[in-house]
Amino acid sequence: MQDVKDTTDPRASNKPGGGQPQQQAGGPPQPPQPNPGPSRQQALPYGIVGADLKEVTRRVPADEPPPLPENSKLKSIGKPVSRLDGIEKVTGKARYTFDVQLPGMLWAKWVASPLPHARIKSIDTSAAERYPGVRAIHVQERILSSAQLRDPKAEQGNRYPTIRYAGQPIAAVAADSPRAAEAAAKLIKVEYEPLPHVSELEAAMKENAPRVFPGPTEQPTTAGGGGAPPGLPQKGNVRGPDNKPRGVGPRGDVAKGLSESDVVIEAEYRTQVQTHVPMEPHGIVADWKEDGLTLYASTQFVSSVREDAAExxxxxxxxxxxxxxFTGGGFGAKYGIGNYGLLAIHLSRKAGAPVRMILDRREEHVSGGNRPNSIQRLKLGAKRDGSLMALQVQAHGSGGVAGGAGVGFCHSTLYACPNVTVEQYDVFTNAGPCAAFRAPGQVQGIFALEQTIDELAEKIGMDPLALRGKIDTSDTDDCVARAHERKIGAEKAGWNKRRPAGADKGPIKRGIGFAQSQWVYLVQPSSACEVRVSGDGSVEAFSSTQDIGTGTRTILAQVVAEEFGLRAQDIGSHIGDSRYPMGPASGGSRVTSSLTPAARNAAYRCARELASRLAPVFKANAEDIVFADGKVMVKGKSSSAMPFREAVKKAGFEEISHRAERREDYEGYVFSTPDMALSRHGIGGVQFAEVAVDTETGIVKVERVVAVHDCGRPINPKLTESQIYGGVIQGVSYALYEERHLDPASGQQLNANVDQYKIVGSREVPKIEVILLEQLGAQSSTDARGVAEPANVATAAAVANAFYNATGKRIRTLPMTPANVLAALRT
Structure with a gap:
């Protein structure tokens, strides 16, 4: 047995996926650390199951359950249990916010600006007020999801918010029917003073471009990951640079590193704006009563909606x-109450009735959030043996009227490089606000970085996998995992059969490409779970966390079931209500890592108390009571077995209840706040893509993707694989199809629908093969981590590298539309 050393990478590579740098000056504040209480030295399994599993010692709180073995030795955890709510969903019984119908409910419709930049001179609601069926009207007093002037006096005073993008909400109407609400909304007269606007990234960067904001701005970070670092300089529409993405600052001397390099590669990459397009649009039903406010929300974080409304x-x-x-999808934009929720609550209070506000598809595209675009300029220096010497990155991106258009932290953290500088700039445009979007920034950054690394491999005559093996070499467990994943993926994908770039004859050319994925292992320390055992043998679990389609109810039930020797189907799994113990946000791949340890700890305490209640029934010591296979028995005495519910009834109690919060990781965190903690470890994976390129039409077809990923302990392999399928599909859609188009003259989005805004369809989905690594990190009572972000991160980069292998040409602009492909082939 051995002690595992501190896994923070001591070298300059500073990995947030597997070793973040220690907290820097000006970084996130450290909250007071709670007294950990009694603890014990505990031997725990550590490493990749089936590869290098060993035992390590950790100091573990004394009241935590004993360590779990690998999944193959468990009954419920690690098993491909079907979704407990699957039947409800396929039969239509599941109630989404869109489906909520309350007695006396009103329908709301908002009025949005047709202009991209204007001052409002007057608003006349009188005609709308007289329209039959109208019960309330509210004029918007503040705009959410947007940057705000650092000095409000920098802008001419006005009783109404300045219009900064076409589609910005101005007012809303609540009426007895949807038709009445829509008709009345059209009667609201708004007089505008148009202002100059700019909607394109490069145009907005020019010194003489119209100003989106008349002075410097700030936008605090939000639960969803939006916003921007405070205090950065701003000149015109350009804010920055942020040279410490995710707190990782520059290091070394880039100029010296480049001068000492044998090979220097310079390239520019461009990525597009991608809108969220969830199956269920943003929406809320607000019900204001004298005794309190009830909100039915399509949200990724129940608690953030409550906090916003309360404040x-x-x-x-x-x-x-x-x-x-139930929530019909969310990729980072469904946090807080939003402008639609703010309006709905005001209308409900005025009307004294419930109000339903659901965005239509145009409103969703324009106002619901998006992944920012980017222009990235990379300069990479290396030795002939592949050793990286220097990396210089300058990136400009636009999140419209919002900050947060960075390109992630991969440049400073994925590979060992002694000299790195990264400058990231926000460029404001008169367009709808960006929001966090499934690995915000990292998708754009990896697209550029992984192509540059592949280009280096070709320049020095080295296999791209061998080059990664040389530069992805820290001893942190996520780097160890990627080494295994590269080997597994290469074999599954047939990498050894890969041919030289552009080897195919004829117009259809095929190739295979590879890219690596990296994300942080996040924990929400405030996460909690309550487990109850009723006197009739019912077992229930409660947490306010929500399920956005990932299967949270099911994994919660599986973890609790393991402690009681029951099936997941035997557990009542209750989520999605702020009256339950606080649960984690569905963002940043943090639900499983945050919720499952709290759930297991609460279930363990309940099971131990239940054992003490059952000991007299079985005339045994409490420590000898065993729960297994739906029965209770005395250890070593199979003849004593009794069905679980029957045994509990004999104990003669009403209820046992225990609540547990998410404990700190056994090795602690790199940094933590009350809302978020960053582990010393990470999550990631590798993806191999096979593509076919029609060089005559410019059409790219992704034919196959092999995705090998780690997520700690997979609680439910079926659901984990489903997450990876979704990430790959969304990544293919981003790589090939999705792109917001704004008309520069009017600032209007031209494809704000689900027809002209192209999304991958069933015929375009490639064959996807998923391989999971079960990797135990000895960090918590479940050792579970997330997988949603890394499943998306590497896809576009892998497709781009496959494109090069097929054609011998680099494609540096997304999406890979026929026009962009044919342009790349002409270079």
Whole structure:
């Protein structure tokens, strides 16, 4: 047995996927650390199951359950259990926010600006007020999801918010029917003073470009990951640079490193704006009553909706209840109440009735959030043996009227390089605000970095996998995992049969490419779970966390079931209600890592108390009571076995209940706040893509993707694989199809629908093969991590590298539309 050393990478590579740098000056504040209480030295399994599993010692809180063995030795955890709510979903019984119908409910419709930049001179609602069926009208007093002037006096005073993008909400109407609400909204007269606007990234960067904001701005970070670092300089529309993405600052001397390099590669990459397009659009039903406010929300974080509503309407949190039974998808934009929720609550309070506000598809595209675009300029220096010497990155991106258009942290953290500088700039445009989007920034950054690394491999005559093996070499467990994943993926994908670039004859050319994925292992320390055992043998688990389609109900039930020797189907799994113990946000791949340890700890305490209640029934010591296969028995006495529910009834109690919060990782965190903690370890994976390129039409077809990923302990392999399928499909869609088009003259989005905004369809989905690594990190009572972000990160980069292998030409602009492909082939 051995002690595992501190896994923070001591070298300059500073990996946030497997060793973040220690907290830097000006970094996130450290909250007071709670007294950990009694603890014990505990031997725990560590490493990749089936490869290098060993035992290490950690100091573990004394009241935590014993360590779990690998999944093959468990009954519920690690098994491909079907979704517990699957039948509800396929039969239509599942109630999404879109489906909520309350007695006396009103329908709301907002009025949006047709202009991209203007001052509002007047608003006349009188005609709308007289329209039959109208019950309330509210004029927007503040705009959410946008940057704000550092000095409000920099802008001419006005009672109405300045219009900064076409589609910005101005007012809303609540009426007895959707038709009445829409008709009344059209009667609201708004007089505008048009202002000059700019909607394109490069145009906005020019010194004489119209100013989106008349002075410097700030935008605090949000639960969803939006916003921008405070205090950065701003000149015109350009804010930055941020040279410490995710707190990782520059290192070394880049100029010296480049001068000492044998090979220097310079390239420019461009990525597009991608809108979120969830299956269920943003929406809320607000029900304001004298005794409190109830919100039915399509959200990724029940608690952020409650906190926003309580703060903005000066209510105690106890008077705000948020319910999210089911949410039809969310990729980072469904946090807080949003402008639509703010309007709905105002209307409900005025009308004294519930109000339903659901965005239509145009509103969703324009206002619902997006992944920012980017222009990235990379300069990479290396030795002939592949050793990286220097990396210089300058990136400009636009999140419209919002900050947060960076390109991730991969340049400073994925590979060992002694000299690195990264400068990331926000460029404001008169366009709808960006929001976090499934690995915000990292998708764009990896697209450029992984192509540059492949280009280096060709320049020095080295296999791209061998080059990664040389530069992805820290001893952190995510780097170890990627080494295994490269080997497994190469074999599955037939990498050894890969031919030289452009080897195919004829117009259809095929190739195979590879890219690596990296994301951080996040934990929400405030996560909690309550487990109850009723006297009739019912077992239930409660957490306010929500399920956005990932299977949270099911994994919660599986973890609890393991402690009681029951099936997941035997557990009542209750989520999506702010009256339950606080659960984690569905963002940043943090739900499984945050919730499952709290759930297991609460279930373990319940099971131990239940064992003590059952000991007299079985005339045995409590420590000899065993729960297994739906039965209770005395250890070593199979003849004593009794069905679980029957045994519990004999114990003669009403209820046992225990609540547990997410404990700190056994090795602690790199840094933490009350809302988020960053582990010393990471998550990631590798992806291999096979493509076919029609060089006459410019059409690219992704034919196959092999995805090998790690996520700690997979609680449910079926659901984990489903996450990876979704990430790959979304990544292919981003790589080939999705792109927001704005008309420069009007600032209007030209494809704000689900027809002309192209998304991958069933015929375009490639064959996807998923291989999971079960990697135990000895960090928590479940050792579970997330997988949603890394499943998306590497896809576009892998497709781009496959494109090069097929054609011998680099494609540096996304999406890979026929026009962009044919342009790349002409270079």
């Amino acid at each position: 903005m309407f000066d209510l105690p949190k106890s008077k705000v209840r948020v319910i999210s039974d």
